[in-house]
Amino acid sequence: MYDIIIIGAGASGLMVASQLQNKKICLIDKNPKIGSKIKVSGGGKCNITNKYLSSEYFDGDKQFIESTFADFDNTSLLKFLKNNNLIPKIDEKIVKGTYFCNSSEDVINLFEKQTKHCDFLLNCEVLDVKYIDDCFRIKTNKQTLVSKKLIVASGGISYPILGATDIGYKIGESFGHKLVKSNPALVGFTVQKEQFWFKELSGLSLDVELDVGVKKLSGSMLFTHKGFSGPAVLSASLYWKKGQIAINFAPSKDSYLPKRFKQAIKDLDIDIYNYKFSPAGNFGYTKAEVTKGGICTDEIGLNFESKLQKDLYFVGEVLDITGELGGYNFQWAFSSGFVCGALLKQSYDTISQKFGRL
Ligand SMILES: Cc1cc2nc3c(=O)[nH]c(=O)nc-3n(C[C@H](O)[C@H](O)[C@H](O)COP(=O)(O)OP(=O)(O)OC[C@H]3O[C@@H](n4cnc5c(N)ncnc54)[C@H](O)[C@@H]3O)c2cc1C
Known part of the structure; x- marks a missing residue:
């Protein structure tokens, strides 16, 4: 039994896991390696954020976006990266304010180090999720796993060659969540x-x-x-x-x-x-960098927990929040992942203070 299972070892899922160092976590991904989109992004140099961060560069609920950035914005992300010896540089050749890394591999290595406490099930596809007896039962093409909390960080449906599936939308719908119609974007x-x-x-x-x-x-x-x-x-x-x-x-x-x-x-x-x-x-989903639409944020709390099912969380691109070109989508994935992970950590710490255990 895991404390937390995270579906998707992309930007948002890895960030959640990095904030919960004392928990028994399993990340599941269809790809053979973690961070597949990070790897190919920005021509191998990962356009990780933008100097000009504002909800005006996003499609989605502005209040929800702003509240998340109030807790973790571009400055917080750059600080987090710097604390891990990664210093992206501004390169405005294509889009103003864009920060690029030396190599996307540096970002992946950072998260490999930050998720040493986690189990990884790679080459593994989640097929279905049920909530039975206060636990999530996650059925994959290999086995069924059980966890107390479930984080859906499975992204959108564009770029299926890099593992994208509609599992996040299916899970959302099965727990009664509204879906905002999806469309290929940044295409x-x-x-x-x-x-x-x-x-x-x-x-x-x-x-x-x-x-x-x-x-x-x-x-x-x-x-x-x-x-x-x-x-x-x-x-x-x-x-x-x-x-x-x-x-x-x-x-x-x-x-x-x-x-x-x-x-x-x-x-x-x-x-x-x-x-x-x-x-x-x-040009369609095969060429689109992101998917517009997804899980409607009306039924998601500011801690990214579902308002319809306790212990179920959605972060990253699976939500109905999508940014323009220029590092905005990684910023969203990392901000939502960080806020979700940090607040979860806080809630565990409060419980452990109350009951004197971790
Ligand atoms: C070619 C390309 C270049 C990009 N470049 C940039 C850029 O430079 N800057 C920027 O800001 N944004 C960029 N983006 C967008 C950015 O990559 C995404 O917005 C971001 O990765 C979303 O993070 P996420 O964690 O929500 O989802 P993802 O990174 O998509 O991670 C989701 C993970 O879930 C896994 N998954 C899905 N379904 C299942 C399942 N059923 N079972 C198991 N695992 C599953 C997938 O394999 C995937 O690894 C780019 C996208 C593409 C396609």
Whole structure:
């Protein structure tokens, strides 16, 4: 019997475990190694957080996000990393305020050290969870495990090649949680035939301003053979609701428009300052860096415990909170994981003071 079982050895699950050094914990992950997304993130350098942290860069319940960051924000994360000899550096080449590590491996090594007290069941897929006689029974493809508390840190459903499944949503639903419809986010767009001229410009990148109705974003846009992508476009996908997008191809007075672009639009009657159209769709979950939507936070306490089932917790991307491109998603995963773990530790400490035992 474990005190705590954590489903998912990604950013959020590892952070929870790191805060509970005296507990009997088991982390279960479908992947053969821990921190698979950390490994590939930021081109192997993990864009871990952003200097400009604010709920305005997130889709989800602003109050919930702000309350979490009040306890553990970008400064707290940088301090936590520094205490573990890891000092990320600002690199603003692509998105303003982004902090990158020397190597993603450094982050994984840090958490390997911080979770030495835990058991790991890797290459192991959780299939189902039941709550019987005050305990969680976690059925995997290998065995059934039992724990007093369960932390669901299983992420979203994008990038299935790195172990993603919908188990977190299934567990949530089975305990009565509402799900906010999920969608691929931080992903490029496909175009309709009126915009097939984009494909001719495949490989070209421009600094643009994008208006997705609820939000304006500026930054680099990349024309691709399937449609359009690039940093500003990825962030725009977070807010897009199947309507029109307006692109300003020359947002500043000194915007430089390359010859290739001018040639491509020569015979088209388009307004380069306000080019409105509806994308066909996006590149889907296989390419999306994150999943928008998930477990609705209305029924989650500020300690990340379910309001519907005691001892059940949800952290990280599985929740209906998603950030723009630029380190915001790891910050969310680490902040939610830290707050959940630290408050759990506090509650154990209070109990042990009352009953004089750990
Ligand atoms: C290619 C790529 C690059 C990215 N780069 C960045 C970046 O530079 N900066 C940034 O902020 N964000 C980045 N992100 C997003 C970021 O990785 C995620 O938001 C973050 O990892 C979410 O953390 P999490 O702990 O909630 O979930 P995850 O890291 O997804 O961890 C969940 C874990 O649960 C496991 N799991 C799922 N289902 C099961 C099951 N049924 N049984 C057992 N295990 C299961 C998975 O294998 C996975 O390891 C990137 C994402 C991708 C795909």
